[in-house]
Amino acid sequence: MSGPATPYPVDEARPYTPGALEKALLDGFQDGFPLTERPYRAIAEKCGVSEEDVVAAIARMQEAKAISRVGAVVRPNTAGASTLAAMAVPPERLDDVAAQVNGYDQVTHNYEREHELNLWFVVTATGRDMVDNVLQDIETATGLTVLDLSLVEDYHIDLGFPLQWT
Amino acid sequence: MNAAAAVAAQSDEARAAFALDDLDRRIIAATQSGLPLTPRPYHAVAETVGATPDDVIARFNRMLDSGAIRRIGVIPNHYRLGFRANGMSVWDVDDATASVLGGEVGALDFVSHAYLRPRHLPEWRYNLFAMVHGRDRGEVERKVRNIADLLGDACRANDILYSTRILKKTGLRLSPGANGQERT
Structure with a gap:
């Protein structure tokens, strides 16, 4: 879901502890959300709870940011274009350059990573030309090289991710 | 051919064979921040995009079958769930x-x-x-x-x-026409 681009350090924000129904939703419904008239009721029947309970649990997890949404995962580059880009930013400039990069609406994700190439971001636009323009713009604005690591092939079946409660 | 290679080949094929049309894109744009949390979410989407609920469901099924949509479901935020x-x-x-x-x-x-x-x-x-x-x-x-x-x-x-900091993370933010987000 679109939210404010609030940076949060990795060592902050305590983990969210899901309840029993929430765990069941996370474990059983990362894939195969019913394409029927009343999908929440269909899920409720499988979980032995009410439709209202399911809707409330999803709303609660969404509010807590434990889930980003219930929805579709669209394959990359299905209609628009996107790329993963990387930059080696001098540490003292990192916050400023990150802010410049984040200033582009086309930048949907941006991570600091532990490597000489320390800034990794995703650029998404309606077409490849626009992606190239954004990368070029960022190079010009920052005076730093941007590596364009466009997808060659994408494998994952992406049926969701087992969370392995402990 | 092993299973993984079969999956890769299948996705190449689907990529070549399928292009989203305008209604598909409107449906994706209308649901990119989540399906409505109402008892009949596809009815609500149908109203937004100017189609019937059956059309919306049929389009989702078609996009799933072709691989344009990978899955429909709960999208967890791993970090918030303790995967630090x-x-x-x-x-x-x-x-x-x-x-x-x-x-x-x-x-x-x-x-x-x-x-x-x-x-x-x-x-x-x-x-x-x-x-x-x-x-x-x-x-x-x-x-x-x-x-x-x-x-x-x-x-x-x-x-x-x-990753040592998440500096920006937004959902799929589309103006109609684009939906090709990569993920890191």
């Missing part, structure tokens, strides 16, 4: 076998995304990316060792790039 370590494992794999091996790595259940990407020598030698989440770095490292075992001699070098 996010490791981008990167691998320098022989080009001749990278595609098949990428399929095998992508099929591992603990790999959330796997991609083949171009090298940029001399700065960047790695061509295979596999995202691995763990509750801590030890868990990520154990999973990465499993990948190393799978790749065997085909892997010439590897590294793990941990």
Whole structure:
């Protein structure tokens, strides 16, 4: 879901502890959300709870940011274009350059990573030309090289991710 | 053909065969921040995009069948659920076998995304990316060792790039027409 681009350090924000129904939703419904008239009721029947309970649990997890949404995962580059880009930013400039990069609406994700190439971001636009323009713009604005690591092939079946409660 | 290679081949085929039309794009745009939390969510989407609920459901089914949509479901925020370590494992794999091996790595259940990407020598030698989440770095490292075992001699070098800050993370934000977001 679109939210404010609030940076949060990795060592902050305590983990969210899901309840029993929430765990069941996370474990059983990362894939195969019913394409029927009343999908929440269909899920409720499988979980032995009410439709209202399911809707409330999803709303609660969404509010807590434990889930980003219930929805579709669209394959990359299905209609628009996107790329993963990387930059080696001098540490003292990192916050400023990150802010410049984040200033582009086309930048949907941006991570600091532990490597000489320390800034990794995703650029998404309606077409490849626009992606190239954004990368070029960022190079010009920052005076730093941007590596364009466009997808060659994408494998994952992406049926969701087992969370392995402990 | 092994299962992973079959998946890769299938997705290539679907990619070639299927293009989204305007209604598909409107449906994706209307639901990119989530399906409505109302008893009949497809009815609500149908109203937004000017179609019937049956059309919306049929379009979702078609996009799923073609691979344009991977899945529909709950999209967890791993970090918030306690998976504090996010490791981008990167691998320098022989080009001749990278595609098949990428399929095998992508099929591992603990790999959330796997991609083949171009090298940029001399700065960047790695061509295979596999995202691995763990509750801590030890868990990520154990999973990465499993990948190393799978790749065997085909892997010439590897590294793990941990994220230390999430500087921006937005959902799929589309003006109508674009929906090609990559994920890291």
